[in-house]
Amino acid sequence: MQKLTTLTSTVVLLPIDNIDTDQVIPARFLKTTEKTGLGEHLFEDWRYDADGSPKPDFVLNRPESKRSAVLLAGANFGIGSSREHAPWALMDYGFRAVIAPSFADILRSNSLKNGLLPLILEPAVHLRLLEQIEEIPAAQVSIDLASQELTLPSGEKVGFPIDPFSKTCLLNGTDELGYLLGFEPQIIAYEQRLGEK
Amino acid sequence: MTGPRTLFDKIWEGHVVAQEPGSPAVLYIDLHLVHEVTSPQAFEGLRQQGLKVRRPDKTAATMDHGVPTRTADGTSLGRMAFADELSRRQIAALEANCREFDIPYYGLESPNQGIVHVIGPELGLTQPGMTLVCGDSHTSTHGAFGALAFGIGTSEVEHVLATQALLQYRPKTCLVQIDGRIPAGITGKDIILALIAKIGTGGGAGYVLEYGGSAIRALSMEQRMTVCNMSIEAGARAGMIAPDDTTFAYVAGRRFAPQGTAWDQAVAAWRKLPSDEGAQYDKTVDLDAAALEPMITFGTNPGMARPVSGRVPDPAAFSDPHERAALEKALAYMGLTPGQPLIGHPVDVVFIGSCTNGRLEDLRLAASVLSGRKVAAGVRALVVPGSQQVKKQAEAEGLDQVFLAAGAEWREPGCSMCIAMNGDQLSPGQVAVSTSNRNFEGRQGKGGRTMLASPLTAAATAVAGRVADARKLKT
Numbered sequence: 221m222q223k224l225t226t227l228t229s230t231v232v233l234l235p236i237d238n239i240d241t242d243q244v245i246p247a248r249f250l251k252t253t254e255k256t257g258l259g260e261h262l263f264e265d266w267r268y269d270a271d272g273s274p275k276p277d278f279v280l281n282r283p284e285s286k287r288s289a290v291l292l293a294g295a296n297f298g299i300g301s302s303r304e305h306a307p308w309a310l311m312d313y314g315f316r317a318v319i320a321p322s323f324a325d326i327l328r329s330n331s332l333k334n335g336l337l338p339l340i341l342e343p344a345v346h347l348r349l350l351e352q353i354e355e356i357p358a359a360q361v362s363i364d365l366a367s368q369e370l371t372l373p374s375g376e377k378v379g380f381p382i383d384p385f386s387k388t389c390l391l392n393g394t395d396e397l398g399y400l401l402g403f404e405p406q407i408i409a410y411e412q413r414l415g416e417k
Numbered sequence: 418m419t420g421p422r423t424l425f426d427k428i429w430e431g432h433v434v435a436q437e438p439g440s441p442a443v444l445y446i447d448l449h450l451v452h453e454v455t456s457p458q459a460f461e462g463l464r465q466q467g468l469k470v471r472r473p474d475k476t477a478a479t480m481d482h483g484v485p486t487r488t489a490d491g492t493s494l495g496r497m498a499f500a501d502e503l504s505r506r507q508i509a510a511l512e513a514n515c516r517e518f519d520i521p522y523y524g525l526e527s528p529n530q531g532i533v534h535v536i537g538p539e540l541g542l543t544q545p546g547m548t549l550v551c552g553d554s555h556t557s558t559h560g561a562f563g564a565l566a567f568g569i570g571t572s573e574v575e576h577v578l579a580t581q582a583l584l585q586y587r588p589k590t591c592l593v594q595i596d597g598r599i600p601a602g603i604t605g606k607d608i609i610l611a612l613i614a615k616i617g618t619g620g621g622a623g624y625v626l627e628y629g630g631s632a633i634r635a636l637s638m639e640q641r642m643t644v645c646n647m648s649i650e651a652g653a654r655a656g657m658i659a660p661d662d663t664t665f666a667y668v669a670g671r672r673f674a675p676q677g678t679a680w681d682q683a684v685a686a687w688r689k690l691p692s693d694e695g696a697q698y699d700k701t702v703d704l705d706a707a708a709l710e711p712m713i714t715f716g717t718n719p720g721m722a723r724p725v726s727g728r729v730p731d732p733a734a735f736s737d738p739h740e741r742a743a744l745e746k747a748l749a750y751m752g753l754t755p756g757q758p759l760i761g762h763p764v765d766v767v768f769i770g771s772c773t774n775g776r777l778e779d780l781r782l783a784a785s786v787l788s789g790r791k792v793a794a795g796v797r798a799l800v801v802p803g804s805q806q807v808k809k810q811a812e813a814e815g816l817d818q819v820f821l822a823a824g825a826e827w828r829e830p831g832c833s834m835c836i837a838m839n840g841d842q843l844s845p846g847q848v849a850v851s852t853s854n855r856n857f858e859g860r861q862g863k864g865g866r867t868m869l870a871s872p873l874t875a876a877a878t879a880v881a882g883r884v885a886d887a888r889k890l891k892t
């Protein structure tokens with residue numbers, strides 16, 4: 221997993237509530253047996269016309285978006301399917317953090333396992349950030365994961381929540397599987413307690 | 418030491434292998450179901466790290482999302498070509514992975530192939546008190562048996578394959594109390610659509626929902642599965658229903674169910690699972706079953722649902738600019754006008770199937786409406802059984818003949834138009850009434866417009882050619 225410590229970036233705005241994973245990456249792109257290459261299909265049906273040409277007014281088609289590592293979305297981001305292709309596509313495009321007032325459970329969990337930070341902001345702060353970026357689109361935010369702090373373009377610093385375990389994994393780039401494999405003796409003991417051979 | 422506990426508490430506490438302070442619990446997994454779409458990268462991860470599948474005996478695989486549902490010559494032998502090479506490769510990859518890692522799988526030629534959430538219960542793999550996961554959000558379906566069942570991502574699929582355990586934070590619990598006599602013509606689908614309309618697509622986020630009350634107790638297992646299936650559409654981690662005699666009667670005698678004295682012991686243990694008197698939930702929601710009507714969605718998420726007798730809401734009536742904008746966007750996508758009655762809206766396609774409503778009872782309900790009637794001219798109606806077993810039973814009852822006589826298509830089992838990965842899909846702009854679970858933009862094909870409803874409403878709509886109320890259908 222790619223580690224994440226600090227990040228300074230412009231912000232791509234997609235302030236729509238309840239964005240579902242069928243929009244993030246439509247099902248027809250789930251036929252891959254790889255994790256890479258999905259970025260070009262991120263938000264495919266919002267991004268391209270019927271003939272496949274990019275819609276100029278869709279935010280991801282602006283050249284500057286490609287250089288951004290932070291996406292700002294609306295509440296309840298990532299509802300729907302458990303497809304991990306959603307965080308893979310977001311990261312393949314270049315995002316390392318998504319800022320939203322709330323996230324769907326599975327998407328949040330899948331993101332954390334891939335080095336993508338789901339950053340939860342209170343609705344009022346989320347709105348302030350949105351307004352600041354709308355005013356100055358080239359403005360940047362800074363994320364410091366160790367101190368769990370986001371610096372808005374205005375200079376205001378706000379905290380954000382993350383569970384300590386996921387935070388450590390992200391900071392060090394450690395994969396959870398290694399940690400879990402360390403519990404082999406306890407897993408064996410559990411199975412024996414249940415009277416299994 | 419412990420006070421009264423909920424069904425969830427009992428299963429959770431019985432499966433915690435270890436828990437370090439500040440870290441998620443290591444939760445033991447009793448059953449891991451696998452399908453072709455969310456597993457290839459997990460198997461590849463095992464290979465790269467030189468790991469084995471720890472408990473192939475607690476794992477089972479099938480192919481459902483991308484399988485073709487047509488046969489070459491109208492017989493059940495030999496499916497038609499795959500929609501594309503990628504789908505074929507993905508299914509071949511699952512077969513190869515199952516052989517390499519020694520996992521039992523129900524492939525295209527198996528009499529038990531079907532949608533993963535249909536075959537688990539059908540085979541008796543799904544049992545009360547279990548922890549059960551699958552790389553698929555509708556794993557919540559299996560909670561209908563009093564199991565803790567939830568969807569996971571591909572990284573977690575790899576974790577469970579390698580360790581038979583998963584890292585999980587304990588979710589909160591919510592009791593959904595549904596009392597009252599369910600009116601005639603109301604199904605599990607209407608109950609769950611009404612609940613999601615009430616609490617919203619994020620209403621269950623962070624919670625496991627336990628459905629209780631007299632209306633739930635009165636439901637058959639298949640209807641309970643429909644309710645639990647869509648828990649995820651309310652954002653819930655899982656949905657569950659305490660096991661009772663209805664549950665035990667369903668499980669008894671199935672292929673992987675305990676037999677003989679083991680069965681008696683299992684039932685005795687399962688009887689201890691229901692929540693204790695006075696057990697505390699973090700939150701409670703009520704729903705009055707007696708007041709329910711057939712429900713249908715009008716928008717682009719499952720929370721945008723109304724009674725079928727209602728009208729399309731008017732964005733102007735919403736004061737919150739966010740909600741107003743979302744509704745305007747949804748109605749524009751759906752091609753619906755504010756204030757228009759839902760009944761009578763013309764449709765192009767009716768889809769009856771999926772892990773929500775592709776079981777035998779669902780097909781019986783649809784057939785009860787279609788029997789002696791015809792699908793309206795210009796409407797394409799697809800009936801896709803959830804599994805080979807469902808298909809076989811339906812054919813034994815003659816349901817296939819009812820569908821064919823009505824002018825509907827009778828297909829091979831799979832996810833089909835629920836997710837539109839196998840070539841069964843809507844064309845841009847087409848309107849479908851579907852018994853599946855998601856009406857997201859493009860879910861059933863790019864540009865397609867989906868309205869979710871029960872098998873009764875879907876079948877009535879097929880006959881009328883327009884959204885219809887099955888209770889009011891003229892002969």
Ligand code: SF4
Nearest residue numbers: 555771772832835836
């Ligand atoms: S039927 Fe639809 S919701 Fe169910 S598993 Fe298949 S694709 Fe997913």
